[in-house]
Amino acid sequence: MAKKIVVIGTGYVGLPLAIMLARAGYEVIGADIEENVVDAINTGFLHLAEEDISKIYQEPNVRKNLRAQKTPCEADVFIISVPTPIDERKRVADLSQVTQAVESIVPYLRSGNLVIVESTVPPLTCRDIIAPIIEKSGLKIGKDVFLCHCPERILPGAVFEEIVNNDRIIGGMDRKAAEMSREIYASFVKGNLYLTDDVTAETVKLMENTYRDVNIALANEFAAVAEGLGIDILEAIRLANKHPRVKILKPGIGTGGHCIPVDPWFIKEVDPVNSRLIHTARLINDEVPVNIAAKIRQALKDIDNPKIVVLGLTYKPDTYDTRNSPAQKIVGLLKADGYRVSAYDPRVKGSQYSSIKEIAKDADALVVLVEHKAVRDELAKQEGEIKKAMRHPLILRFYHEASESE
Ligand SMILES: NC(=O)c1ccc[n+]([C@@H]2O[C@H](COP(=O)([O-])OP(=O)(O)OC[C@H]3O[C@@H](n4cnc5c(N)ncnc54)[C@H](O)[C@@H]3O)[C@@H](O)[C@H]2O)c1
Structure with missing residues (x-):
């Protein structure tokens, strides 16, 4: 040894x-x-x-x-x-x-x-x-x-x-x-420990995250199509997933973390000719936070100088990891537009809070970007109280209904 x-x-x-x-x-x-x-x-x-x-x-x-x-x-x-x-x-x-x-x-x-x-x-x-x-x-x-x-x-x-x-x-x-x-x-x-050669191992790691990225991009693209058609994307996905060989992921506010938004680029780097789908998926997912910020702006268009409270800063629910977080990108976009934004996350040190009702006090919009379990539970129990504490009772959530496709 x-x-x-x-x-x-x-x-x-x-x-x-x-x-x-x-x-x-x-x-x-x-x-x-x-x-x-x-x-x-x-x-x-x-x-x-x-x-x-x-x-x-x-x-x-x-x-x-x-x-x-x-x-x-x-x-x-x-x-x-x-x-x-x-x-x-x-x-x-x-x-x-x-x-x-x-x-x-x-x-x-x-x-x-x-x-x-x-x-x-x-x-x-x-x-x-x-x-x-x-x-x-x-x-x-x-x-x-x-x-x-x-x-x-x-x-x-x-x-x-x-x-x-x-x-x-x-x-x-x-x-x-x-x-x-x-x-x-x-x-x-x-x-299990699977032995192979170095190039295969390098490629396998990238394929895993690219698989996730491309499938998330597909879900995000379906969401955009559904919005144009005026149908409920979550219901559509739930029904499509009744097919025995279909498993569409849930759309979201973009991809983040250390791997998914990064690793597909490494495949494109070594073979751009054969990476057209991979490249497009990257572009689609990178664009999602911009589209979400636009939706928030649209929802607030009739409120003068709105006070926005954002909930969730990690790159996905139930983690503490904020690297490449699309939620942070969205906050950055809104702040760059001059909105008054305060952002909180129960899983992120320095951004924690005592209760949603407390942070939402006098807000014009509560924008829930990352639905940690604790956030979902508190919203489920306290939604009425939270809305009462706000100046405008506007809670924006994105693709939050529990669905069988999760
Ligand atoms: N974080 C994840 O969840 C995850 C998952 C799978 C793979 N990876 C991969 O693992 C690798 C490491 O990622 P990480 O998240 O641990 O990074 P990290 O930033 O958390 O840690 C890297 C550490 O390396 C140190 N360092 C940098 N250059 C050095 C040098 N020349 N000599 C000695 N120390 C040096 C830094 O000071 C830092 O402490 C990356 O390639 C990443 O893509 C990360």
Whole structure:
């Protein structure tokens, strides 16, 4: 059993991974360029939004086996989990943090090492970009050093459940790399481990999120068609889903999070000719927040200088994650138009409130963008009271009826 693992980048993905590996008995070093991240891990003052992971982190053997530092060091296994954002202008992957992270391990590589890339990357990144950097060490991939892509599928808010139980794809540049990686993941994953090659693994991860994006775009497009026809989209979807092989998703206010609005671009980047549907779906979903903001403006057109209270800032219900949130885009659009907007979210630190009735007091519109369960429950119980507290009793909700298509 390999003994020492360096996890480079200890954020949403790298930190839970480091904790699970430490729990499995490995000596784990979290290497992160951010001093406050390193200090938090070493001092035990971690502010993890994930309760289960927080508890595991406090287990004595995890605290004993895990420490952090700003630079990598010699080890048996290196796992790269640094961000791969999109270059907003070119809509291609910005791999600068990945290449820096790989460069940073080169001085510490030695024969027999395994390098695993967990960061989401465009197809061919492992063999065309990462392998040549590793080989600067003088060590040969597949002979001295083994390289694998093992994409992550965790859902923020359910990280412990998913990091343990999800099936995983392990894409080795060669069979030995995949077998070595399997041993690492088998130490804490209960889901199935599927071995394949690196390019397939890179592509599979992107296909998963693209599948979601395209299906959400289809639902959003159906919603626009239904609106033009004056029919109820949720009823139409519910009825269409009575077909045994149809499962249309619910429309929404746009896609967000770390993966869905980003990953499809990585496919387009490597094969634009064959990505027309993927590209169009991205454009459709990016446009939705603009259309929702227009609907809000339309609803408020007869109210002078309206006071708007927005409820929900995360990228989807029942998470704390606000990255790429369409709700935040909508708030930004309304503010840019000069509207008086105050925004709240029971799941987002700094945006919490005591009751909806309290924040809706004297408002002209309560715009519910993200329907966390707590929000739905409070609205169901208190709607009358909330409306009474408002200046205009206008509550705007988008596609909120519980439907069988959810
Ligand atoms: N967050 C998710 O839900 C999720 C799910 C699946 C896949 N992913 C993918 O996992 C990767 C990591 O995402 P994340 O959400 O954990 O990012 P994050 O921003 O939460 O954390 C990344 C960490 O890497 C550190 N870092 C950056 N450059 C570094 C370097 N050169 N050396 C050492 N540390 C460095 C940062 O300081 C940060 O702490 C991305 O490719 C992402 O697409 C994320």
